[in-house]
Amino acid sequence: MLNRSPAMNEEKVYQEKKIPEDTIIRLSYYLRALIYFLEENKKVVSSRQLAEFLKISHHQLRKDLSYFGHFGKKGVGYSSYELIDRIKEILGLNQQWNVCVVGFGNLGRALSSYKGFRDQGLCIKAAFDVDKNKQNKNYNGIKVYGLDKIQNVIKKENIRIAIITVPKENAKEISNQLYKTGIRAILNFAPVKLSLPQEVILKDVDFSCQLTYLTYRLKLSEKKNF
Amino acid sequence: MLNRSPAMNEEKVYQEKKIPEDTIIRLSYYLRALIYFLEENKKVVSSRQLAEFLKISHHQLRKDLSYFGHFGKKGVGYSSYELIDRIKEILGLNQQWNVCVVGFGNLGRALSSYKGFRDQGLCIKAAFDVDKNKQNKNYNGIKVYGLDKIQNVIKKENIRIAIITVPKENAKEISNQLYKTGIRAILNFAPVKLSLPQEVILKDVDFSCQLTYLTYRLKLSEKKNF
Numbered sequence: 001m002l003n004r005s006p007a008m009n010e011e012k013v014y015q016e017k018k019i020p021e022d023t024i025i026r027l028s029y030y031l032r033a034l035i036y037f038l039e040e041n042k043k044v045v046s047s048r049q050l051a052e053f054l055k056i057s058h059h060q061l062r063k064d065l066s067y068f069g070h071f072g073k074k075g076v077g078y079s080s081y082e083l084i085d086r087i088k089e090i091l092g093l094n095q096q097w098n099v100c101v102v103g104f105g106n107l108g109r110a111l112s113s114y115k116g117f118r119d120q121g122l123c124i125k126a127a128f129d130v131d132k133n134k135q136n137k138n139y140n141g142i143k144v145y146g147l148d149k150i151q152n153v154i155k156k157e158n159i160r161i162a163i164i165t166v167p168k169e170n171a172k173e174i175s176n177q178l179y180k181t182g183i184r185a186i187l188n189f190a191p192v193k194l195s196l197p198q199e200v201i202l203k204d205v206d207f208s209c210q211l212t213y214l215t216y217r218l219k220l221s222e223k224k225n226f
Numbered sequence: 227m228l229n230r231s232p233a234m235n236e237e238k239v240y241q242e243k244k245i246p247e248d249t250i251i252r253l254s255y256y257l258r259a260l261i262y263f264l265e266e267n268k269k270v271v272s273s274r275q276l277a278e279f280l281k282i283s284h285h286q287l288r289k290d291l292s293y294f295g296h297f298g299k300k301g302v303g304y305s306s307y308e309l310i311d312r313i314k315e316i317l318g319l320n321q322q323w324n325v326c327v328v329g330f331g332n333l334g335r336a337l338s339s340y341k342g343f344r345d346q347g348l349c350i351k352a353a354f355d356v357d358k359n360k361q362n363k364n365y366n367g368i369k370v371y372g373l374d375k376i377q378n379v380i381k382k383e384n385i386r387i388a389i390i391t392v393p394k395e396n397a398k399e400i401s402n403q404l405y406k407t408g409i410r411a412i413l414n415f416a417p418v419k420l421s422l423p424q425e426v427i428l429k430d431v432d433f434s435c436q437l438t439y440l441t442y443r444l445k446l447s448e449k450k451n452f
Binding site (some may be wrong): 021022024025027028029031032033036053079086090091092093097099105106107109110111113114115116117119120122123127160161168184185186187193199201203204205206207208209210211212213214215216217219221 | 247248250251253254255257258259262279316317318319323325331332333335336337339340341342343345346347348386387389410411413414417419426427429431432433434435436437438439440441442443444445447
């Protein structure tokens with residue numbers, strides 16, 4: 001049961017609260033925006049400024065942050081430094097996470113060289129591909145292995161998170177193989193529903209869903225103009 | 227002002243309601259799940275089944291759909307066919323949308339060959355890249371042009387949506403160029419905040435945000451196990 005006793009520390013409370021996935025995703029966007037503000041030398045930022053920058057409502061922003069305690073000073077705003085540190089802590093980004101990419105086609109290569117990861121403590125340690133021509137080569141410092149090496153490399157490199165970019169047909173088998181090696185967090189780009197035990201944290205990414213948000217809005221704006 | 231007169235047709239009403247972006251994104255996931263159910267020959271599906279499949283609450287599902295009218299039969303469920311048609315209509319996917327990709331590196335190539343797009347009526351008609359070695363070649367049926375051809379090709383091919391995958395440093399200039407050609411919907415993969423007029427529908431995709439959802443959950447589950 002959820003214990004809301006004031007004696008409990010904040011961190012304990014938010015662990016047990018049911019926090020919407022969208023809130024967690026938005027926290028990452030707040031983090032990116034705050035880093036941007038800091039680069040522009042804005043050391044204090046109001047919820048309105050942050051919300052306006054991200055084109056969301058400031059009520060949403062305040063609601064999202066309220067899950068994790070109290071932030072900022074009324075009438076002043078948030079300290080960029082403090083809020084960055086706090087969000088990093090909430091998201092587990094105050095430590096390094098080792099990641100592997102399974103499937104080294106165009107998307108696998110694109111993700112392996114994605115600069116945004118390392119800034120967040122996300123470190124791609126290895127890639128795997130079935131294609132022998134890609135194996136045992138280095139790509140931007142990331143070594144590509146055969147699929148038979150999954151177990152050994154994941155253990156040796158202390159990899160905790162796997163990104164799947166293999167074709168739809170192979171994704172289920174790969175995800176089971178990853179599960180057997182102890183992987184409990186998977187970002188899945190293959191357009192297929194993986195069936196894994198409940199304990200696995202699974203996030204599907206579907207590019208069509210991002211694009212259809214645009215088609216929805218385009219269609220609406222066309223209707224308004226008639 | 228929002229007119230809620232019962233005489234208004236449903237479509238008119240939802241155009242004027244403020245529908246959360248997350249609801250629209252989730253509609254795409256409902257669509258994908260329904261297509262999966264139909265492939266498994268499930269012609270009727272309950273909100274609980276659909277919600278369970280997507281690991282969201284059925285209240286959320288029902289709330290999302292309620293923005294767009296009444297769906298399904300109480301105690302029976304939704305007709306997969308009907309709900310697919312209706313969601314496609316809402317998202318504007320009952321027509322073809324022509325899309326271009328600007329930046330033909332690994333990510334650009336990966337997106338150009340992404341099979342999920344065409345099934346949704348999203349048709350990549352052209353790609354653009356600054357690299358002369360990539361220009362005037364066909365890649366999976368998609369021709370790559372130089373950046374100087376943006377205006378002509380977008381007009382000729384009736385392209386309405388652009389996907390930006392160029393490096394951070396070039397994204398702002400490219401987005402302005404696209405705006406001048408009449409593009410009003412942009413999916414931006416460059417890790418930079420674009421400043422475009424309000425009328426442009428802009429969606430940023432950040433892979434770090436997807437991954438940090440996993441680090442958040444991993445961190446939580448570790449704490450629970452202590």
